[in-house]
Amino acid sequence: AQSVAQPEDQVNVAEGNPLTVKCTYSVSGNPYLFWYVQYPNRGLQFLLKYITGDNLVKGSYGFEAEFNKSQTSFHLKKPSALVSDSALYFCALGYNFNKFYFGSGTKLNVKP
Template sequence: AQSVAQPEDQVNVAEGNPLTVKCTYSVSGNPYLFWYVQYPNRGLQFLLKYITGDNLVKGSYGFEAEFNKSQTSFHLKKPSALVSDSALYFCAVREKGDKLIFGTGTRLQVFP
């Protein structure tokens, strides 16, 4: 079965510094990988996806993610964090039958 792991419950970063939110995956075959963000009292919003092609994927709000097949990772990155980026971030992988399997989430806190 497909799975993703988010090893950090929380990531703290100062505004203006680069941020990384980690995700590793376990799949059979080629992975379809996704990142979502959840702001307080809201549903999840799609950020970006990796299907095939370039290992660096660009998404919404200045976020990007790097697919690394040898390390089975799909880390979310942003060159310069904003206080407004503070939210809950979820990594997900496509499962057979057009379902998504989500990680447990990482809370990003950006301090002024």
């Protein structure tokens, strides 16, 4: 069955340190993978996506993600975290023509 998982409910990191928010997927066929961010009391905002091509995808606000087919992962990364990065992050999986699922979300806390 198709699915997307975010194994961590919460990630804590100090400002200035690198951050990683994990996402793994399961799909038969080609996966299309997305990261969205949700700030408090706001709608989701698109960060980046992998459709095909280069496995390293660069997105908004200095975020990037690496598609790893062998590990079926699409982890979100940033070299140096900012307090303003604190938010809820969703990984999403698209497949077939019009199917997609959102992960359960990971709350990122960046402390000064």
